[in-house]
Each structure stands twice: as structure tokens, then as C-alpha cells.
Amino acid sequence: MVSKRNPDELLKFIPARDSPPYTLVVVYGERSIGDFWTFPDDGTVERVLGAIAKVMPSILTLDDVKRYLESLDKPSERVNRALEAYQSLVKLREVRPGEGLPYKYEPPHLPGWKDMMIGGAIPGLKPNQRNPYFTGGTAKHYRPVINFDKCIKCSLCWEYCPDSVFDVTPDGYFNPALAYCKGCGVCAEVCPVPDTIIMVDEMEFEDGYGKFIDEYRAWKENREAYRKWFESLLPKAQVISVRKR
Amino acid sequence: MEVVGTGTDAVAYALMLADIDVTSAYPIRPYGGVMQTVARLIADGYLKAEYIVAAHEHDQFEIVKHASAVGARTFVGSSGVGWLLAIEAIVAISTDRYPVVALIGNRALDDPPGAYGVEHNDALMVRDVGWLLVWVDTAQEALDTTLIAYRVAEDPRVMLPVGISMDGAFLTHSEHVFKIPPKSKVQKFLPPYDLGNRKLHPSNVISVAPQVNEDWVTEIRKQMDEAMKNARKVIEEAYRDFAKIFGRDYGNPFVEPYMVEDADVVMVGMGTVSKPIKEAVRRLRAKGERVGFLRIRWFRPFPTDDIIRYLSGVKVVAVVDRDYSFGSPFDGGAVFTEIRSALYEAEHRPLMMNFIGGLGGREITYNDAINMFNMALDAARKGRVEQRVIWYGVRE
Structure with missing residues (x-):
């Protein structure tokens, strides 16, 4: 894992496993997301390779890593990053069975051909309905926090959310069902009122998967407490767009 | 009523009786006669239908696919290489399970180019992709089979397209005497097209043709397999009812x-x-x-x-x-x-x-x-x- 936090702190957010014990390796650095379409050339790959050489030289030795990185462009910069991780940036933590966030992955039930609509058609969802299998798991990095005091009920967050996360409340607010949120930030992006939907690092919260806070209910129960909580999070919010912040 | 007409005329009269809603046309011989007769029937007020002239055959088959998805009874057709140009849409029509009826005026595939005469390889190109395929022999059989095709295709147990093959020139262009039955009998034989819960409409919110991975393809194909097997029984029922209502018994339907x-x-x-x-x-x-x-x-x-x-x-x-x-x-x-x-x-x-x-x-x-x-x-x-x-x- 690439993080600036220490292993004990991270373990609160990592789903527990039944068995066997494993070693959590944390490489110091900014987290970085890469996939088929994006490859941020920010040193993450080099640091991870250096960490593997440190922790499991049977898979990859430091010489292997160097030889590979020297074949690329900017070789000295890349090798330095790998060396940095190798020498000083790796923290290890043995994780026992059951340690971590109590969250059990349930694989989706796939319907048989007799249960599906013909031609693979899919019934649409009604408002406040969601596909129970499309939860975000433990994957999201940020979550939306809503300042209901400032909300003008324009419904843009509800319309734009690609995962239909928002429930319409009886008095016309839009309450995120956080278990389904993937943390994309579109709601915060389209919200026309500054600092009304903010995206906050998931690791600021310890409510945990499956028992996420109900923001709307918390606000209804104690507006003053909610306002204070929101204001405490505001400085930690991600900068969503220059236009607004 | 007894008339003289070509094989493609007979199909066009059947479309009038079946009261189709949408047809899309693109000229190619020998199928082309049917679009001319349909155009005349619309112009003369015998048939009320959207007649859409497509940019090419691929459009032509896409148009009826989408029209069928919103609940329109559709007709389309082509010949030889025109039929094959539309192959992507043709396969999507059957895999999306829309009961489109098509006329294939059988024609040799190019090259050598310009062989307008009959060969069956054009229709046979789709034998493995979920289209029902039927070959007709006379203008009367063409008319009757077109009505039967809608009945079979639109049966909820089937919901697959039907390709009616007609030998180019020998039947598309030769004149026969055939009977046009009264519309009242056709209405008894052919219920209105009903897609049920699959009709694309703002009041019935569904997604069709979703992008899926390997978790779903086998099941969707298996549904088609079952529909194709069901078709044998549905075809038998349709011919039995046809004989009862129209008094013309084809005996063994197959x-x-x-x-x-x-x-x-x-x-x-x-x-x-x-x-x-x-x-x-x-x-x-x-x-x-x-x-x-x-x-x-x-x-x-x-x-x-x-x-x-x-x-x-x-x-x-x-x-x-x-x-x-x-x-x-x-x-x-x-x-x-x-x-x-x-x-x-x-x-x-x-x-x-x-x-x-x-x-x-x-x-x-x-x-x-x-x-x-x-x-x-x-x-x-x-x-x-x-x-x-x-x-x-x-x-x-």
C-alpha cells in the first residue's frame, strides 16, 4: 500500500480476513490511482518496486529493479525513488486473522437465464431504489458531506450521480446513501452553492462500511451539532474546482 | 379477392393486411419490388405506415430494430450483398429479440458482380444467429407466410425475427394469381404486436441491449436457444389456426x-x-x-x-x-x-x-x-x- 499513514491507522479501513495471516507493507508516499486508461508517472511504480525488492527479494532483487529502471527514460530519477523506498520508506505490519474493518465481501447472485428479462433487458430503478450489488465496497477515497442548511434543493446532485446514491427526503432534500457512493465527486462538482457538498477523505471517518452515518438524519436530530461537525470538515475538503473555492 | 401480381406484390398486400407501422427501404433487386408496392399502397391510402428511406442497408435494419423496440410492427428486406451489408444490425435484431419480419429476395452474392439471379447463400449467412428462416414457393404462399411470420415472430414464446426467402426473379418477378383475404380474418388470426414489459417507453423504464461481460452472454444465448426450440410448436399452432380461419391448409408446416x-x-x-x-x-x-x-x-x-x-x-x-x-x-x-x-x-x-x-x-x-x-x-x-x-x- 502507498500511504503517508502508519499501518495501524490504515488497518482500521482494511477489511478483515479470516485467514491466513499476512504482512501489510506500507510504502511512504502520496496515494496514486492508475489503471488501463491513466498512468500517473509520479514515482509510485518505482517506489513499489523498491519495496518489493526490500520485502521479497526472492521475487525481485534490487539489482533486477535497477536493471529494469535503467532501461527506461529518466533512469537516475527512477532508480533514486526505488532506492529511497528500499532504504527508508517501507513499514511492515503482521496482520492476524480477523484484524481490520469488519466487512465481509458478498459476491453478487447472478440470475439464471429463466429469471432474466429476455434479450438481457434490465428493468429500470425507481427513485430511492438501488441495485444492492452496486455498493462501493471499501474502495472509495472520498465521500460527500452535505450542508443541508445551505442546500437549495435544486436536485442536480440527485440527477448527476452515476450510482443513484441520493435518496429524496420527504421535505425535498437529497441524502446520500454512502454505502453506494464510489466517491467520484460529481455531486460536489455540479452543486451550484459553494461549500454545500464537500468531498472529504474517507479516512477522516471511522463509521465504517455498512454502518455509514445517515447525514440527513444527523442533521435533523441536532442541527447545531451537525453544523459544527460540517465546519470541522470544511478545511479538510478536497478542492473540487477552482471555480468554486 | 383474387388478383394477379408478383411474389413481392403478394408480400406487400400481406403487410397491408398485417397493418404494419414502420418499414424502411433501400433499393436492391430482386427484393425491391416489395418497397415499390408498399409505397403505392401507402400513397393510395390502403396502408397507414411510416415509410423511411434509409441511407443504406445497415441503416435500414437499424431503423426497424429501433422501431420494433418501441412497439411498432415492422417490415424490412433486402437481397444478396445488401442483406450482408446490414449483417451487424441483422444479428442485433435477433439477439435483442425483436420480431422484425424481413423479405430476402434471394440473389447470388457478389463477386462476380451483377449476378441478380437466385442463390440461397445470402439468407443462409444468418442460419446460425437466431433468425427464423422460411422459403416460399408461390405468391399465395408468400402472402400467407408473411402473415404467419408475424404471428410466430411476435409470439411471447418466440420473439425472434423471421426472414422470408423468395427466389429472385423466379418468384419475386413472376406473376401469379393469388387470393387476398379480408382484413377481418387477418385480425382474428394476428393479435396486435405486444412487447409487454420490454416495450421501450417513458412509462416503462428499462435498459435494452446493455453492455455485458461473460457473466451474461451464455444466459442470453440460452434464452434464444429456448425461443428457437419453442418456435417449432408455435409454427404448428399458427398453421393450424391459419387453416381454420382462412380455409387454406398447408398440411405439414415445415x-x-x-x-x-x-x-x-x-x-x-x-x-x-x-x-x-x-x-x-x-x-x-x-x-x-x-x-x-x-x-x-x-x-x-x-x-x-x-x-x-x-x-x-x-x-x-x-x-x-x-x-x-x-x-x-x-x-x-x-x-x-x-x-x-x-x-x-x-x-x-x-x-x-x-x-x-x-x-x-x-x-x-x-x-x-x-x-x-x-x-x-x-x-x-x-x-x-x-x-x-x-x-x-x-x-x-
């Missing part, structure tokens, strides 16, 4: 047996080749030869049981293919190969011969049919087939 009961040699074919072969059967029967003919109407679903019933125990089965399947088992035609495969389960397997004939619209006369029968009778007498596949009439 095949037309002609003097096969005691036959030693049976010729098998699809489409208008029946005419010269039936004539040859009559002449040879007059001379005491025990010959017969079996015309295949429905090629998909394939009439496996009927093929076995009529051909098991026959001495020689000779299949006339107006198509060819290059590199197929024993290097024969597509129909020959399928019949041979079905007969593997027959109690008494016949000897089999295959005549590749009439390609690109070359005529097969009754003299040709008699020559073919004589070769098959010779094999029957000898008890063995010397040449399994014969390119009949090919210039050496």
Missing part, C-alpha cells in the same frame, strides 16, 4: 412432401426448384418409377423430425442445393450437409447425393430434374453412390 410415400428416390430442395422437380416426378411416376420430392419450407428451426420421418428408409436421397458451402463436410451444399446430419439419427439411413445446381439464377428445367432423378435411380439400383456431390451442368 416441409411439403410430394409423392414420397412409397418412393425409392426422394429429391429435396427449397423454393421454386419445386416446379421442375414436381413435373419430373409426375412424368417418372407415369413410367412407373417410384420417385418423390420433399420441399423444405422452414430451414430455421430445422425440421429434424420431419426429415427423419419422410426420408428414413428411402433408398437414395438427392438434395438440390441452390447454394454451396465451400470446404464443408464432403464438400457439398448447406442443405445437403444439414439433412445428412439429421439423418444420422434415422433408423434406416438412406444413401445420399447432392446436386449443386441453378447457381446465380441458372434455370433448372424439368429435363434437368429428370436427369438428376435418373442418376439417383441408378445409384438406388446399384446400392451405392459413385459420385456424392455433382456440380450439375457445370461446363468442363
Whole structure:
């Protein structure tokens, strides 16, 4: 894992496993997301390779890593990053069975051909309905926090959310069902009122998967407490767009 | 009402009776006659339908696919390479399960270009992708089969498209006398098109044709498999009701047996080749030869049981293919190969011969049919087939 936090702190957010014990390796650095379409050339790959050489030289030795990185462009910069991780940036933590966030992955039930609509058609969802299998798991990095005091009920967050996360409340607010949120930030992006939907690092919260806070209910129960909580999070919010912040 | 008209005219009258909602047209011969007659029927006020002139065949088939998805009864058609240009949309129509009815005016595939005559390879290109395929023989059968096609395609147990194959020139362009039934009877026979919960409409929010991964493709194909199997029963029901309501009984819906009961040699074919072969059967029967003919109407679903019933125990089965399947088992035609495969389960397997004939619209006369029968009778007498596949009439 690439993080600036220490292993004990991270373990609160990592789903527990039944068995066997494993070693959590944390490489110091900014987290970085890469996939088929994006490859941020920010040193993450080099640091991870250096960490593997440190922790499991049977898979990859430091010489292997160097030889590979020297074949690329900017070789000295890349090798330095790998060396940095190798020498000083790796923290290890043995994780026992059951340690971590109590969250059990349930694989989706796939319907048989007799249960599906013909031609693979899919019934649409009604408002406040969601596909129970499309939860975000433990994957999201940020979550939306809503300042209901400032909300003008324009419904843009509800319309734009690609995962239909928002429930319409009886008095016309839009309450995120956080278990389904993937943390994309579109709601915060389209919200026309500054600092009304903010995206906050998931690791600021310890409510945990499956028992996420109900923001709307918390606000209804104690507006003053909610306002204070929101204001405490505001400085930690991600900068969503220059236009607004 | 009795009228004189071409095979494509007969289909157009059937569309008027079936009260289609949308048709899309793009000209290509020999199918093209049907779009001209439909245009005239609309212009003269006999049919109210959207007539959309497409930019090309791919558009043409996409248009009816989408129209069918929103609940419109649709008609479309093409020939030869035009049909193949639309192949992506054609496959999507069946895999999305829309009961489109199409006319295929059978035509040789280019190249060589400009061979407008009949060959069945165009329709046979879709034999494996979930289209029901039927071959008609007369203008009357074309009209009747079009009505039956809508009834079968739109049955909730089927919901698959039907391709009606009609021999180019020999039937698309030749004039026949045929009867146009009253619309009241058609309404009794053909219920309104109802997609049920799959109708795309703002009041019925669904997604169709979703992008899926390997978790779903097998199940979607299996649904199609079941629908195609169901079609056999639905076709039987449709012909039974058709006979009751219109008073015209086609007997076995899937095949037309002609003097096969005691036959030693049976010729098998699809489409208008029946005419010269039936004539040859009559002449040879007059001379005491025990010959017969079996015309295949429905090629998909394939009439496996009927093929076995009529051909098991026959001495020689000779299949006339107006198509060819290059590199197929024993290097024969597509129909020959399928019949041979079905007969593997027959109690008494016949000897089999295959005549590749009439390609690109070359005529097969009754003299040709008699020559073919004589070769098959010779094999029957000898008890063995010397040449399994014969390119009949090919210039050496």
C-alpha cells in the first residue's frame, strides 16, 4: 500500500480476513490511482518496486529493479525513488486473522437465464431504489458531506450521480446513501452553492462500511451539532474546482 | 379477392393486411419490388405506415430494430450483398429479440458482380444467429407466410425475427394469381404486436441491449436457444389456426412432401426448384418409377423430425442445393450437409447425393430434374453412390 499513514491507522479501513495471516507493507508516499486508461508517472511504480525488492527479494532483487529502471527514460530519477523506498520508506505490519474493518465481501447472485428479462433487458430503478450489488465496497477515497442548511434543493446532485446514491427526503432534500457512493465527486462538482457538498477523505471517518452515518438524519436530530461537525470538515475538503473555492 | 401480381406484390398486400407501422427501404433487386408496392399502397391510402428511406442497408435494419423496440410492427428486406451489408444490425435484431419480419429476395452474392439471379447463400449467412428462416414457393404462399411470420415472430414464446426467402426473379418477378383475404380474418388470426414489459417507453423504464461481460452472454444465448426450440410448436399452432380461419391448409408446416410415400428416390430442395422437380416426378411416376420430392419450407428451426420421418428408409436421397458451402463436410451444399446430419439419427439411413445446381439464377428445367432423378435411380439400383456431390451442368 502507498500511504503517508502508519499501518495501524490504515488497518482500521482494511477489511478483515479470516485467514491466513499476512504482512501489510506500507510504502511512504502520496496515494496514486492508475489503471488501463491513466498512468500517473509520479514515482509510485518505482517506489513499489523498491519495496518489493526490500520485502521479497526472492521475487525481485534490487539489482533486477535497477536493471529494469535503467532501461527506461529518466533512469537516475527512477532508480533514486526505488532506492529511497528500499532504504527508508517501507513499514511492515503482521496482520492476524480477523484484524481490520469488519466487512465481509458478498459476491453478487447472478440470475439464471429463466429469471432474466429476455434479450438481457434490465428493468429500470425507481427513485430511492438501488441495485444492492452496486455498493462501493471499501474502495472509495472520498465521500460527500452535505450542508443541508445551505442546500437549495435544486436536485442536480440527485440527477448527476452515476450510482443513484441520493435518496429524496420527504421535505425535498437529497441524502446520500454512502454505502453506494464510489466517491467520484460529481455531486460536489455540479452543486451550484459553494461549500454545500464537500468531498472529504474517507479516512477522516471511522463509521465504517455498512454502518455509514445517515447525514440527513444527523442533521435533523441536532442541527447545531451537525453544523459544527460540517465546519470541522470544511478545511479538510478536497478542492473540487477552482471555480468554486 | 383474387388478383394477379408478383411474389413481392403478394408480400406487400400481406403487410397491408398485417397493418404494419414502420418499414424502411433501400433499393436492391430482386427484393425491391416489395418497397415499390408498399409505397403505392401507402400513397393510395390502403396502408397507414411510416415509410423511411434509409441511407443504406445497415441503416435500414437499424431503423426497424429501433422501431420494433418501441412497439411498432415492422417490415424490412433486402437481397444478396445488401442483406450482408446490414449483417451487424441483422444479428442485433435477433439477439435483442425483436420480431422484425424481413423479405430476402434471394440473389447470388457478389463477386462476380451483377449476378441478380437466385442463390440461397445470402439468407443462409444468418442460419446460425437466431433468425427464423422460411422459403416460399408461390405468391399465395408468400402472402400467407408473411402473415404467419408475424404471428410466430411476435409470439411471447418466440420473439425472434423471421426472414422470408423468395427466389429472385423466379418468384419475386413472376406473376401469379393469388387470393387476398379480408382484413377481418387477418385480425382474428394476428393479435396486435405486444412487447409487454420490454416495450421501450417513458412509462416503462428499462435498459435494452446493455453492455455485458461473460457473466451474461451464455444466459442470453440460452434464452434464444429456448425461443428457437419453442418456435417449432408455435409454427404448428399458427398453421393450424391459419387453416381454420382462412380455409387454406398447408398440411405439414415445415416441409411439403410430394409423392414420397412409397418412393425409392426422394429429391429435396427449397423454393421454386419445386416446379421442375414436381413435373419430373409426375412424368417418372407415369413410367412407373417410384420417385418423390420433399420441399423444405422452414430451414430455421430445422425440421429434424420431419426429415427423419419422410426420408428414413428411402433408398437414395438427392438434395438440390441452390447454394454451396465451400470446404464443408464432403464438400457439398448447406442443405445437403444439414439433412445428412439429421439423418444420422434415422433408423434406416438412406444413401445420399447432392446436386449443386441453378447457381446465380441458372434455370433448372424439368429435363434437368429428370436427369438428376435418373442418376439417383441408378445409384438406388446399384446400392451405392459413385459420385456424392455433382456440380450439375457445370461446363468442363
